[in-house]
Amino acid sequence: AQSVTQPDIHITVSEGASLELRCNYSYGATPYLFWYVQSPGQGLQLLLKYFSGDTLVQGIKGFEAEFKRSQSSFNLRKPSVHWSDAAEYFCAVGVGGNQFYFGTGTSLTVIP
Amino acid sequence: EAGVVQSPRYKIIEKKQPVAFWCNPISGHNTLYWYRQNLGQGPELLIRYENEEAVDDSQLPKDRFSAERLKGVDSTLKIQPAELGDSAVYLCASSLATNEKLFFGSGTQLSVL
Numbered sequence: 022a023q024s025v026t027q028p029d030i031h032i033t034v035s036e037g038a039s040l041e042l043r044c045n046y047s048y049g050a051t052p053y054l055f056w057y058v059q060s061p062g063q064g065l066q067l068l069l070k071y072f073s074g075d076t077l078v079q080g081i082k083g084f085e086a087e088f089k090r091s092q093s094s095f096n097l098r099k100p101s102v103h104w105s106d107a108a109e110y111f112c113a114v115g116v117g118g119n120q121f122y123f124g125t126g127t128s129l130t131v132i133p
Numbered sequence: 134e135a136g137v138v139q140s141p142r143y144k145i146i147e148k149k150q151p152v153a154f155w156c157n158p159i160s161g162h163n164t165l166y167w168y169r170q171n172l173g174q175g176p177e178l179l180i181r182y183e184n185e186e187a188v189d190d191s192q193l194p195k196d197r198f199s200a201e202r203l204k205g206v207d208s209t210l211k212i213q214p215a216e217l218g219d220s221a222v223y224l225c226a227s228s229l230a231t232n233e234k235l236f237f238g239s240g241t242q243l244s245v246l
């Protein structure tokens with residue numbers, strides 16, 4: 022069965038510091054991979070996606086993610102976090118036929 | 134371009150009462166999803182439509198939940214009767230093509246008392 026694991030429930034970083042959010046997936050083939058962000062009281066917004074090709078993908082708001090097949094991982098990174106990045110982050114996998122599975126999310130707190 | 138529109142934004146009801154949520158997807162998006170998001174959890178699929186056909190409703194509790202997407206555009210999700218455990222945020226999403234990104238509405242936050 023497909024699954025998505027986000028091992029960090031909550032992360033706190035200082036503004037300006039670098040960030041890495043972890044995501045591991047379980048799927049027989051290479052899935053489509055996504056990172057979404059959810060601000061309080063809002064729906065999810067796509068940050069970036071990986072379908073194929075270059076394993077380092079760039080997204081909006083200065084985020085990037087790297088697909089590592091050997092580790093079944095798709096970690097999200099940002100070199101310098103801004104206070105406005107505080108939100109909930111969800112990793113998701115898409116498998117054949119418009120099926121998407123989401124992780125449980127990582128809550129990011131940014132301290133000044 | 135308008136995004137995915139959901140209403141109401143909030144709903145508070147007593148248990149055993151019925152409740153309905155409405156979703157208007159982005160124009161031209163054939164695929165529509167209803168997700169339920171419990172507090173501190175990721176979204177979990179309830180039902181997926183391709184045009185007006187429900188192609189995946191395996192996670193929909195059919196004894197009390199129902200959904201429809203007439204004419205392949207707007208969709209309604211209904212719960213009757215609601216239970217305390219149904220308290221959650223109900224998210225609607227749509228997508229243009231297979232495995233393309235999802236566009237989410239702001240959700241309906243349901244509280245069952």
